[in-house]
Amino acid sequence: SQQGEEDPQALSIQEGENATMNCSYKTSINNLQWYRQNSGRGLVHLILIRSNEREKHSGRLRVTLDTSKKSSSLLITASRAADTASYFCATDRDDYKLSFGAGTTVTVRA
Amino acid sequence: EAGVAQSPRYKIIEKRQSVAFWCNPISGHATLYWYQQILGQGPKLLIQFQNNGVVDDSQLPKDRFSAERLKGVDSTLKIQPAKLEDSAVYLCASSKGVRATNEKLFFGSGTQLSVL
Numbered sequence: 001s002q003q004g005e006e007d008p009q010a011l012s013i014q015e016g017e018n019a020t021m022n023c024s025y026k027t028s029i030n031n032l033q034w035y036r037q038n039s040g041r042g043l044v045h046l047i048l049i050r051s052n053e054r055e056k057h058s059g060r061l062r063v064t065l066d067t068s069k070k071s072s073s074l075l076i077t078a079s080r081a082a083d084t085a086s087y088f089c090a091t092d093r094d095d096y097k098l099s100f101g102a103g104t105t106v107t108v109r110a
Numbered sequence: 111e112a113g114v115a116q117s118p119r120y121k122i123i124e125k126r127q128s129v130a131f132w133c134n135p136i137s138g139h140a141t142l143y144w145y146q147q148i149l150g151q152g153p154k155l156l157i158q159f160q161n162n163g164v165v166d167d168s169q170l171p172k173d174r175f176s177a178e179r180l181k182g183v184d185s186t187l188k189i190q191p192a193k194l195e196d197s198a199v200y201l202c203a204s205s206k207g208v209r210a211t212n213e214k215l216f217f218g219s220g221t222q223l224s225v226l
Contacts, residue, residue: 044217045215
């Protein structure tokens with residue numbers, strides 16, 4: 001069963017704008033991960049954030065985690081055409097198992 | 111380092127036929143995962159191996175799906191017989207350690223299966 005749910009389902013932005021997507025989950029977690037999937041490809045790991053962390057950065061990506069609200073957000077700043085992809089959050093069902101949400105599809109318009 | 115290799119890339123079969131997918135994980139990775147991704151959905155874990163032992167196969171339809179990991183390295187996933195609802199992308203992933211929640215998963219490009 002899915003633990004995390006992304007919102008919105010789809011997002012269309014202009015190149016150079018920021019994109020924000022959210023992930024909500026139901027039960028407490030140890031870690032939360034974000035992955036990107038380009039069309040027709042496998043998933044690529046972006047960031048892992050631990051339950052005792054509130055914010056993490058990687059290049060143009062910023063992830064926040066609010067364990068009191070059971071939610072996380074992924075911000076992509078200064079978007080590029082290459083950021084067009086689906087983005088998934090993955091949460092732990094237990095120490096050994098990851099559960100992926102349905103994803104947010106981001107389209108960056110030139 | 112070489113990535114996760116999967117073959118074939120595409121497969122089209124008729125219902126009730128059998129099909130097999132192959133995965134070669136990144137060298138040295140202890141854990142191997144097979145995920146099923148139906149169009150428009152997130153990946154769903156089918157089976158997770160730690161070396162050559164099964165960690166979780168609770169969502170594997172065992173009446174038609176089987177998987178093995180040979181000598182703790184390569185893996186094959188088989189469907190026999192296939193149903194229309196098996197049409198999906200089958201993704202293989204691997205990770206260095208055994209605790210998926212602490213690990214970065216590396217994914218192959220997947221096998222796109224169409225069952226007609």
